[in-house]
Amino acid sequence: MSFSFRGLGKPNATSGMGVAEESKTKFHELQRKKTHRYVVFKIDESKKEVVVEKTGNPAESYDDFLASLPDNDCRYAVYDFDFVTSENCQKSKIFFVAWSPSTSRIRAKMLYATSKDRFRRELQGIHYEIQATDPTEVDLEVLRERAN
Secondary structure (H helix, E strand, O other), X not given: OOOOOOOOOXXXXXXXOEEOHHHHHHHHHXXXXXXXXXXXXXXXXXXXXXXXXXXXXXXXXXXXXXXXXXXXXXXXXXXXXXEEOOOOOEEEEEEEEEEOOOOOOHHHHHHXXXXXXXXXXXXXXXXXXXXXXXXXXXXXXXXXXXXX
């Protein structure tokens, strides 16, 4: 029995998804220079690579971050979460979010699912990963629980 994913291109399409240099640069700016609170990435199917869609400045809130995730399409995102520990220490953890709402197209879900691991490996220094299909799965409390 053989399966065909019409429209996904060659069978080894996952290894063909590249990562734009700007995507790595923006992640490093968030991680090392703290110039971004978050970065939202999307797959540019015509270029066959993951590109930066939006960055959030350090003053933006978590609500701003959530508002930047589309209701009906998949995205990857990184969020720099600042918090205070129970010992009253200021900490920061970087979360990788694989956003795949249930209302997004099947093709988009497949594309993001099959290219996630390769993209995630390009981003050295991620502390936690969250796979989310609706906003409750990326609620601020979820981040707090994971970070502590």
